[in-house]
Amino acid sequence: xxxxxxxxxxxxxxxxxxxxxxxxxxxxxxxxxxxxxxxxxxxxxxxxxxxxxxxxxxxxxxxxxxxxxxxxxxxxxxxxxxxxxxxxxxxxxxxxxxxxxxxxxxxxxxxxxxxxxxxxxxxxxxxxxxxxxxxxxxxxxxxxxxxxxxxxxxxxxxxxxxxxxxxxxxxxxxxxxxxxxxxxxxxxxxxxxxxxxxxxxxxxxxxxxxxxxxxxxxxxxxxxxxxxxxxxxxxxxxxxxxxxxxxxxxxxxxxxxxxxxxxxxxxxxxxxxxxxxxxxxxxxxxxxxxxxxxxxxxxxxxxxxxxxxxxxxxxxxxxxxxxxxxxxxxxxxxxxxxxxxxxxxxxxxxxxxxxxxxxxxxxxxxxxxxxxxxxxxxxxxxxxxxxxxxxxxxxxxxxxxxxxxxxxxxxxxxxxxxxxxxxxx
Amino acid sequence: xxxxxxxxxxxxxxxxxxxxxxxxxxxxxxxxxxxxxxxxxxxxxxxxxxxxxxxxxxxxxxxxxxxxxxxxxxxxxxxxxxxxxxxxxxxxxxxxxxxxxxxxxxxxxxxxxxxxxxxxxxxxxxxxxxxxxxxxxxxxxxxxxxxxxxxxxxxxxxxxxxxxxxxxxxxxxxxxxxxxxxxxxxxxxxxxxxxxxxxxxxxxxxxxxxxxxxxxxxxxxxxxxxxxxxxxxxxxxxxxxxxxxxx
Numbered sequence: 001x002x003x004x005x006x007x008x009x010x011x012x013x014x015x016x017x018x019x020x021x022x023x024x025x026x027x028x029x030x031x032x033x034x035x036x037x038x039x040x041x042x043x044x045x046x047x048x049x050x051x052x053x054x055x056x057x058x059x060x061x062x063x064x065x066x067x068x069x070x071x072x073x074x075x076x077x078x079x080x081x082x083x084x085x086x087x088x089x090x091x092x093x094x095x096x097x098x099x100x101x102x103x104x105x106x107x108x109x110x111x112x113x114x115x116x117x118x119x120x121x122x123x124x125x126x127x128x129x130x131x132x133x134x135x136x137x138x139x140x141x142x143x144x145x146x147x148x149x150x151x152x153x154x155x156x157x158x159x160x161x162x163x164x165x166x167x168x169x170x171x172x173x174x175x176x177x178x179x180x181x182x183x184x185x186x187x188x189x190x191x192x193x194x195x196x197x198x199x200x201x202x203x204x205x206x207x208x209x210x211x212x213x214x215x216x217x218x219x220x221x222x223x224x225x226x227x228x229x230x231x232x233x234x235x236x237x238x239x240x241x242x243x244x245x246x247x248x249x250x251x252x253x254x255x256x257x258x259x260x261x262x263x264x265x266x267x268x269x270x271x272x273x274x275x276x277x278x279x280x281x282x283x284x285x286x287x288x289x290x291x292x293x294x295x296x297x298x299x300x301x302x303x304x305x306x307x308x309x310x311x312x313x314x315x316x317x318x319x320x321x322x323x324x325x326x327x328x329x330x331x332x333x334x335x336x337x338x339x340x341x342x343x344x345x346x347x348x349x350x351x352x353x354x355x356x357x358x359x360x361x362x363x364x365x366x367x368x369x370x371x372x373x374x375x376x377x378x379x380x381x382x383x384x385x386x387x388x389x390x391x392x393x394x395x396x397x398x399x400x401x402x403x404x405x406x407x408x409x410x411x412x413x414x415x416x417x418x419x420x421x422x423x424x425x
Numbered sequence: 426x427x428x429x430x431x432x433x434x435x436x437x438x439x440x441x442x443x444x445x446x447x448x449x450x451x452x453x454x455x456x457x458x459x460x461x462x463x464x465x466x467x468x469x470x471x472x473x474x475x476x477x478x479x480x481x482x483x484x485x486x487x488x489x490x491x492x493x494x495x496x497x498x499x500x501x502x503x504x505x506x507x508x509x510x511x512x513x514x515x516x517x518x519x520x521x522x523x524x525x526x527x528x529x530x531x532x533x534x535x536x537x538x539x540x541x542x543x544x545x546x547x548x549x550x551x552x553x554x555x556x557x558x559x560x561x562x563x564x565x566x567x568x569x570x571x572x573x574x575x576x577x578x579x580x581x582x583x584x585x586x587x588x589x590x591x592x593x594x595x596x597x598x599x600x601x602x603x604x605x606x607x608x609x610x611x612x613x614x615x616x617x618x619x620x621x622x623x624x625x626x627x628x629x630x631x632x633x634x635x636x637x638x639x640x641x642x643x644x645x646x647x648x649x650x651x652x653x654x655x656x657x658x659x660x661x662x663x664x665x666x667x668x669x670x671x672x
């Protein structure tokens with residue numbers, strides 16, 4: 001059962017009532033996990049709370065309602081020369097969701113997580129009161145809200161700083177790397193790049209293991225006007241079977257890998273197409289068929305980097321599970337909350353079509369991650385279990401203290417909160 | 426440069442009102458967001474100023490406070506150029522609640538019909554004097570025939586339809602236009618979570634269709650269009666049969 005707040009004034013009613021099964025907070029539903037879902041309970045939809053409440057041209061400080069999407073911000077601000085400081089890989093995500101998962105982008109090493117750019121949050125807690133949180137004014141509550149998966153309350157206003165960009169374009173350098181070692185070296189060399197992201201051929205084995213393509217990008221001082229959103233093509237219906245299978249992915253990966261040259265090439269790309277490549281195809285998830293897919297995303301410390309990645313990739317490629325969208329990035333230490341994902345290290349994200357075998361593969365990958373002192377990203381997760389979660393997130397105790405204070409009746413609920421026993425049982 | 430134009434949105438904090446505001450703001454018009462929830466209207470105004478560079482003002486307006494209507498209309502009419510009005514507000518309590526509490530029925534009519542006629546009647550002379558302008562009255566398919574599930578609200582909207590037809594007749598003489606837009610189910614708080622609601626239109630689509638119909642000087646339109654044949658059939662059912670139905 002869902003309640004939708006049509007305006008901020010409705011929220012007290014929505015959150016203040018004691019509802020059977022509790023209530024979760026749901027933005028655009030772009031998380032791959034179950035942090036916004038609440039089976040047998042209620043959800044509060046924030047999609048209509050999508051106004052930009054203020055903007056300071058001098059400092060770039062913007063104030064928004066939680067349902068504002070990255071797409072809206074790009075449409076409004078990029079033509080004026082402003083860009084969000086940090087963005088996830090889809091522009092359909094909301095700012096509320098970005099704070100609740102303390103998301104990172106392709107610039108985490110240099111710019112940190114989204115929550116680190118937030119200066120103020122107005123939070124409505126389940127008792128109906130509205131409080132203003134900042135990293136300094138109420139640090140514990142702020143740290144519980146950033147990355148807190150919506151378990152501290154509903155954000156009604158989020159303030160953060162946009163940044164100036166010289167144009168709507170980036171200059172993207174792209175080259176292919178034949179081995180995992182050369183890949184990691186190339187990553188290391190491009191540490192100073194503004195943006196960097198790697199694609200890995202997850203089906204490659206043996207000496208090809210970990211081969212892939214590295215993309216780095218710098219803002220381009222190009223005077224061309226900003227590209228309008230391209231006309232969207234969409235997958236028209238849910239396919240009966242997944243198109244993503246070992247054969248199609250093997251073929252796709254081989255073709256894609258060889259599409260980039262060894263020597264490297266550069267091209268001018270719009271921010272839209274560089275930051276949000278998948279947004280160009282509407283409802284792309286439908287190619288996985290009605291069973292959908294799981295994404296596994298973990299981070300492992302640099303010190304363990306090569307070994308851990310090798311083990312993860314070996315586990316994936318020997319399972320034969322087809323992953324076409326395998327992404328490797330470097331993360332810095334920046335994190336804003338107790339349950340934030342980032343730590344200094346490599347992050348690997350892998351998509352698998354859902355099948356009976358996926359759960360055991362996922363478990364194997366979690367164990368490898370734990371062995372190397374890494375953690376799994378809650379924004380993408382639907383399969384982790386409580387003990388592994390507690391081991392990966394050492395600040396869980398602090399988080400629990402805050403939510404016990406802000407939501408003593410445990411009204412805010414989600415499938416994820418129950419699955420991971422975020423509140424101790 | 427286009428001639429200055431003002432859009433007064435009566436009931437602007439509704440989702441349909443916000444959708445209208447976003448669309449007329451893009452044309453560089455002056456917007457007056459009128460309604461009761463000033464804090465909410467200020468937030469919409471801030472959003473529009475940032476996202477569109479339109480000039481926007483917020484005006485406190487209570488449809489139920491009839492004595493304030495003359496001054497409100499006078500104030501809005503201070504703006505130069507064409508005066509356009511979108512009448513959005515209505516009150517739709519559950520029919521069952523109104524059957525149980527007849528006073529609630531009176532409130533529904535007071536807002537949906539009396540309040541609407543009152544403010545439009547105060548605005549009409551100002552529109553006439555300018556010899557141009559557009560009035561978009563948001564009506565409802567509920568006004569096409571009285572039926573069990575919402576006949577109080579339906580009767581108020583039916584009255585509004587008749588009023589708008591007369592106003593159209595009157596304003597046509599001075600070159601202004603009146604559109605009656607009869608809406609089916611729209612994805613708003615009125616329909617959210619209600620069982621049996623189907624073919625729901627988005628507020629954005631409603632605003633777009635209404636503005637397009639007004640530009641083409643349509644007199645009456647159904648939004649979405651397919652309610653036109655549906656309501657034709659519903660109107661054609663003989664009363665002897667209709668009174669036994671519960672649709």
